[in-house]
Amino acid sequence: MAPQVDITVFPGNIVNNEFAATTTTRHAINPSTGEALPEVPVSTKDDVDVAVAHARTAFKTWSKVPFAERARLLLAFANAIEENREQLERLLVLEQGKPLGLAKMEFDMGIQWLRTFATMEVKDEVLDDNEDRIITQTFPPLGVCCGIVPWNWPVLLGLGKIGPALITGNTIIIKPSPFTPYCDLKLGEIGMKIFPEGVLQVLSGGDDLGPMLTEHPGIDKISFTGSSDTGKLVMQSCSKTLKRVTLELGGNDPAIICEDADFSVTVPKVATMAFLNSGQICMLVKRVYVHESIYDKFRDAIVEFTKTVVKTGDGFEDGVLVGPLQNSMQYEKVKDMYADIKHQGYKMALEGHAMTNSKGFFITPSIIDNPPEDSRIVVEEPFGPVIPLLKWSDEDDVIERANSLKMGLGASVWSKDLDRADRMARELSAGSVWINSHFDVAPNVPFGGHKWSGIGSEWGMTGLKGYCNSRSIWKWKKVM
Structure with missing residues (x-):
């Protein structure tokens, strides 16, 4: 039986499988009524530093966990979300405004996405094999990833970053939009009962939290979904530490x-x-x-x-x-x-x-x-x-x-x-x-944009490889 979450209380960020309260809180607005929703954390740079340190520590062991075990935990995460989905769907309507039927669709998709990612193993590829040598391309995980999630699809796009990062052996920090922090915090709360410490963390905050994460030297990749104008700023910020970056931006x-x-x-x-x-x-x-x-x-x-x-x-x-x-x-x-x-x-x-x-x-x-x-x-x-x-x-x-x-x-x-x-x-x-x-x-199908609609791809094997480095191993069969 999965742990049940209370959608009326948000004790803190999800850091190292614990609630981490912050000195300041804020609240978002129900867009249908204009009424205030519950208080949520406002993260500081110190909060970011702590989360990144835990993620880096967790990466050392999580990256060595066999694919089958990572897949098992991802499926357990999907099952736990499904057991909590009815109240989470209502929470999604309250914070995002979308109709309940569309909220149900978003959870249908998010759960399906996790279960599919659990079947998608990025395997070594043999590029050349002859009597003298074998050349193999391998795909080691990048390290600590950060998913910056927009307010229009906070569940699907949050899970759409969590799944690929974790199944490829990375740890991840999720930053929800300040407009829609609630479901992502609850997803993190569910995850802290399933994944090892530091593997999945969620930090809520204001507009200043994004730059704290994109500039942080301890984060290896940013996956950002949002407007093209903001995407340019994210890319500029990531360039300071040569972070890997995936940008899924606006369309017309x-x-x-x-x-x-x-x-x-x-x-x-x-x-x-x-x-x-x-x-x-x-x-x-x-x-x-x-x-x-x-x-x-x-x-x-x-x-x-x-x-x-x-x-x-x-x-x-x-x-x-x-x-x-x-x-x-x-x-x-x-x-x-x-x-x-x-x-x-x-x-x-x-x-x-x-x-x-x-x-x-x-x-x-x-x-x-x-x-x-x-x-x-x-x-x-x-x-x-x-x-x-x-x-x-x-x-x-x-x-x-x-x-x-x-x-x-x-x-x-x-x-x-x-x-x-x-x-x-x-x-x-x-x-x-x-x-x-x-x-x-x-x-299992990659999507991304041409021109100003983005860089790189989400989902599919192409998207999963975006959470990996490429390493070519040349093995000579005879000692020279």
């Missing part, structure tokens, strides 16, 4: 709708993949390029679907797809984007608005009708429930437009002609490209 994903697309599939899927989690996912549809011959019909269909099916409200209400924006900062950014759309006089196929009768950060979906290609709503990632529809007629032109921005995280092509769609997909500059779908992810 295009979806190209061809003239033969199946509306019964395309319309609900594109709308859902635009407004899921209130548009606060980097790999959602952000720009919709619709062939001019079906543009009006598609526009009317997606507006009707959004008006009748896409419900905005509190995460605990039945049938809600669009919850609140997660925090006041993002809420104001999206309101500013809506204000710019109105100021520029762009045509709205569906006009969204801030729900001023609520204390939460609610904004209803908006669909913009063929704005200019250089408009803010096209060029900038709004990270909110708003999408532009744009016309296209020439295949080469729409691919050039889709590739024109500095972002290159995901993209999709929608067509019944799979050969044509495959040809177009191979021309798109993005780390993940889907045909007749969008935002499919799996733990």
